[in-house]
Amino acid sequence: MDCRDLRETISAFVDGEATPEESSLAAEHLASCAGCRTIEARMRSLEEGLRRVHTEPEKGFRESLFARLEAEGAIPPKKKISRRPWRPAAVALAAAAAIGLFFLVSRESVRVRTAPGPSTARVETPPSGRPDPKPAGGAPPVPMEPLLSPGTPTAMRDIPESAPPVAAPSASSPALSPDEMEMIALLDVLSGPVSFEAGEDAEALDLLDAFGGNGGSGKFPSGGRSGA
Amino acid sequence: MERDKPSSKVSGGRMRTDEELMLLFREGSRDAFEELFSRHHRAVVRFAYRMTGNAASAEEAAQEIFLRIARAAGTYRPTAKFTTWMFTIARHATLNFLRDTAVEGEEIPIASAEDPDGDAREIRLHAPAEGNPETVMWGSQLKERFLSALQELPEGYRAAFVLNRGDGFSYEETAGILGITVQAVKTRIFRTREMLLRSLSEELK
Numbered sequence: 414m415d416c417r418d419l420r421e422t423i424s425a426f427v428d429g430e431a432t433p434e435e436s437s438l439a440a441e442h443l444a445s446c447a448g449c450r451t452i453e454a455r456m457r458s459l460e461e462g463l464r465r466v467h468t469e470p471e472k473g474f475r476e477s478l479f480a481r482l483e484a485e486g487a488i489p490p491k492k493k494i495s496r497r498p499w500r501p502a503a504v505a506l507a508a509a510a511a512i513g514l515f516f517l518v519s520r521e522s523v524r525v526r527t528a529p530g531p532s533t534a535r536v537e538t539p540p541s542g543r544p545d546p547k548p549a550g551g552a553p554p555v556p557m558e559p560l561l562s563p564g565t566p567t568a569m570r571d572i573p574e575s576a577p578p579v580a581a582p583s584a585s586s587p588a589l590s591p592d593e594m595e596m597i598a599l600l601d602v603l604s605g606p607v608s609f610e611a612g613e614d615a616e617a618l619d620l621l622d623a624f625g626g627n628g629g630s631g632k633f634p635s636g637g638r639s640g641a
Numbered sequence: 642m643e644r645d646k647p648s649s650k651v652s653g654g655r656m657r658t659d660e661e662l663m664l665l666f667r668e669g670s671r672d673a674f675e676e677l678f679s680r681h682h683r684a685v686v687r688f689a690y691r692m693t694g695n696a697a698s699a700e701e702a703a704q705e706i707f708l709r710i711a712r713a714a715g716t717y718r719p720t721a722k723f724t725t726w727m728f729t730i731a732r733h734a735t736l737n738f739l740r741d742t743a744v745e746g747e748e749i750p751i752a753s754a755e756d757p758d759g760d761a762r763e764i765r766l767h768a769p770a771e772g773n774p775e776t777v778m779w780g781s782q783l784k785e786r787f788l789s790a791l792q793e794l795p796e797g798y799r800a801a802f803v804l805n806r807g808d809g810f811s812y813e814e815t816a817g818i819l820g821i822t823v824q825a826v827k828t829r830i831f832r833t834r835e836m837l838l839r840s841l842s843e844e845l846k
């Protein structure tokens with residue numbers, strides 16, 4: 414076996430990823446071959462180059478990111494008003510839709526607080542005992558999947574990466590299941606804050622506006638509209 | 642259940658794992674997301690920097706990465722290590738970023754250099770004059786030269802090298818993130834080293 418054939422093994426050896434057999438093969442060869450020792454040293458020296466390639470985020474990075482996240486409704490607002498369980502956007506929107514419908518249906522019998530001032534992020538469920546306007550009731554947990562629907566009419570610009578020619582794709586990769594990989598690939602069709610605006614979500618927001626009248630800040634789901 | 646670490650503000654007594662924080666975030670904890678951000682944003686920005694080649698792009702891509710993480714919270718399953726999941730998202734996001742910012746008609750090579758030049762361009766290195774091969778000296782422009790040498794690599798090679806050598810993922814984890822075999826990771830990292838050493842040869846003292 415000549416040097417060239419061993420270089421890939423030496424590379425894995427450098428990374429601590431060679432099998433025991435490969436490791437002894439590499440070590441044995443390195444002991445007797447100055448040329449490969451040089452290569453090995455230079456392989457190792459690349460670590461220094463990579464280590465130097467780094468950057469720190471600018472000062473405003475965190476603030477602007479969290480502003481975007483809030484505007485999109487992807488994280489709960491800062492306030493600690495509600496201790497209700499929360500799930501990303503979808504649940505709150507579903508709750509808002511249900512409540513909006515509820516108030517629309519039974520407006521005459523419910524006093525709606527319309528004062529825009531102390532509005533809170535809290536989403537109240539309808540009082541029990543009243544007839545539910547929707548069979549689904551209060552706030553059914555809605556999984557994220559609908560948000561990832563390929564039907565989202567945004568940015569179908571990306572064709573998911575097909576299998577690279579260099580290697581057979583491994584369906585049995587240890588870390589992520591194929592489903593998870595696919596899910597992450599689907600994320601590529603989402604772009605920007607519009608993702609929560611489409612379809613039913615927009616309707617939910619409209620309902621919320623109809624009932625709240627102000628649709629102003631302070632309501633967690635309504636923040637999404639500012640991103641449009 | 643108790644671990645050795647003192648509390649973080651989320652934990653109320655012990656250090657939460659990333660996976661636990663992600664589940665807490667799904668349940669509505671903003672603090673959990675903030676903690677995840679605090680733990681990982683530097684690594685994400687650094688990864689994006691190495692993948693995109695400049696700091697402004699890195700920040701833009703990193704923002705996109707965290708937006709995707711927040712949006713995808715509902716799809717997260719704690720069967721995978723959080724960081725593996727996060728870097729899978731990060732790699733997709735940076736790849737999209739590169740495609741979006743590519744000049745019209747320009748292709749982003751992902752893995753087309755399986756055998757870029759064959760044996761014809763085998764690295765020719767002579768043994769150091771003074772005999773100690775453990776010491777390799779780099780010139781002063783190493784950072785800039787290295788950054789640009791990285792950008793010349795096919796994206797899939799750069800990603801494999803950066804994930805393994807920069808972010809500490811094993812070959813197996815890197816394979817999982819990139820959706821390729823462990824053998825392919827091994828080959829990409831070796832080829833990457835060859836290509837980097839070739840383009841940095843002048844930087845070697």
Ligand SMILES: [Zn+2]
Nearest residue numbers: 416446448449
């Ligand atoms: Zn040799």
